Amino acid sequence: MSPPLQGRVALVTGAGKNIGRGIAHALARDGATVLVNGRSDKAAVDTVVGEIVAAGGKAVAAMGDVSDPAVVPRLAAQGEAMGGVDILVSNAGLRRQTAFVDMSFEEWREILSVALDGAFLLGKAFVPQMIAKGQGGAFIALSGISTHVGTPNRCHVSASKAGLEGLMRALAVELAPHRITCNAIAPGAIDTARGASSGPSPASRVNRPIPLKRFGTVEEIAAMVRLLVGPEGTFITGQTIHVNGGEFLT
Secondary structure: OOOOOOOOEEEEOOOOOHHHHHHHHHHHHOOOEEEEEEOOOHHHHHHHHHHHHHOOOEEEEEEOOOOOOOOHHHHHHHHHHOOOOOEEEEOOOOOOOOOHHHOOHHHHHHHHHHHHHHHHHHHHHHHHHHHHHOOOEEEEEEOOOHHHHOOOOOHHHHHHHHHHHHHHHHHHHHOHHHOEEEEEEEEOOEOOOOOHHHOOOHHHOOOOOOOOOOOEOHHHHHHHHHHHHOHHHOOOOOOEEEEOOOOOOO
16 A cells, blocks of 8 residues: 555655654655755754655755745745645744743744744745645644643743634635645643753643643654644644643643
């Protein structure tokens, strides 16, 4: 049997490490050709590409800042040269810990520009490819639990993720005639390597016990992405899927 994603082309942003890396591996493992995006860490992106190729998959590096309107068309051209993108995963984002009273407008805009503006620019660039191919498609945005429970010192992150979820709901309806599904995934506390600017994990600061009494894994988030973008997920659209061990219940 052919792999379920064979012949599909995917772009995964922020894929040099952590959840993005896991998603890239999961999609490649099931046959997709993956454009592995990173903003500046070319070594990390090349490592992920090398890992996928070594495992028998197909992947290429796609470097660029997704919040830059001048850069995203170049990424789109790279996807077009590969036959057009079918699967778009907007995972890139910045995490900062800054009190609201100390937050500058510049920092506010920087955080929103990557997660929210980036998803808008990516959609504008890649959705036309999905429509032109006429085979449907999938657009996934990575949200987070903090926008649902309220997390101090991260109002800009929470606002950007809330915007992402709204964008996916609106596009789910607008793009349904083209059989393009649009969903958000909101991870809870996931065992990842955090940058210094991210601060401590919110789960370590707020008394929100996780019923399953453990952190989630990158692989568990990647598996949900894989479900939504594959043949099993074609009747799921406009949803925010929570993967958090019961820490937040909808």
